[in-house]
Amino acid sequence: MKVLLEEEVLTDNNLSAKFNRDLFQTSKTLVINLMSSPGAGKTTLLEKTVAALGEEFRIGVIEGDLATEKDADRIRALGAKAVQINTNGGCHLDARMVAKVLPEFDFEEIDLLFIENVGNLVCPSGYDLGQHHKVAVLSVPEGNDKIPKYPVMFRRTEMVILNKVDLLPYLDFDVQMAIEDLKGINPESKLLQVSARTEDGLDEWFAWIRAAYKQIEAQ
């Protein structure tokens, strides 16, 4: 019965994900689903992205959190449109929650939509939101064992942003080991080394976004 219910929930989710995907495709909006543990730095990465690319692209953000509007407020302070979803205890966003808030955006006026998922390295990985790309943020202080210990997340994301590399001198994190662990679990995945705080490495992230946007435009 539990299994049946889960299948039902995922079938429902896939219907909403298809609805979202069709809308994103029609409006040629690049959509990125950003996932990580709590505190890995998703919102800081988005703040820096909005600040750097805000003139080049029209950016919208959906913020997923159990509670508070804190993250949406941080994005709004930079002048981008941000809609907060509060899951009231739920450990991930699903496609229907996203579909419900899409009417708050004018998709003719948006080039990039970032969906910042609930801080959780487990639950969000199973839910297709209709995005073009799934990106996981892993931060140096979380330690080297996270890729093998949370394989589902890293198997299902096509890029890992290794954040907080400015803390490498103070911690025992082995970047080469992370690269190899990721290769073992997901050979297609790419790992970018950045510090959203000091802005080190962000140019490569911005270049990746530009290339992904061009692909969407060309379709």
Place this chain on the structure above:
Amino acid sequence: MKVLLEEEVLTDNNLSAKFNRDLFQTSKTLVINLMSSPGAGKTTLLEKTVAALGEEFRIGVIEGDLATEKDADRIRALGAKAVQINTNGGCHLDARMVAKVLPEFDFEEIDLLFIENVGNLVCPSGYDLGQHHKVAVLSVPEGNDKIPKYPVMFRRTEMVILNKVDLLPYLDFDVQMAIEDLKGINPESKLLQVSARTEDGLDEWFAWIRAAYKQIEAQ
């Protein structure tokens, strides 16, 4: 139907939790359920605790992870008995998973049992494992907003160990704000400042364990 199922699951859980609690009570074993985000430092805290208190107390550890035996191996390397539970994708331990592995311990030979939950700041908070105490670990690099953004976890734990205080000079974490946020959400909760890595502040944690153990013995 979803609500009914959730109620059923929780009722089942509470039955197993009662079974666990009775066993812990009869054997006068102090049991602590340790919860946090991935990478907040639960295992390092346990390593240091086993190393420091291993002669004073007979210690057992249950490790909860989606995959791998990595954490149990780290504890075993210090000579303590450790049993690994792999949830195969599940985002928390439940009381039944714990009940199933209890026969692997000889409770006449154990004074303290630590249950390290799956790294997750959401899911584990709803599941009673039969423990005496719920302790949350929050780490400085996760940032100041985690207590208000994950209120369920911090409302349901009676102590927060603020870990990685050795990184305070390199980050913008406001300890006083964390103390006040915690007071607002859970006035009974206590916050200990430690660095499991440098061992700063661990004496207070050990003193808390000794006091909690005396209480169990006296019952």
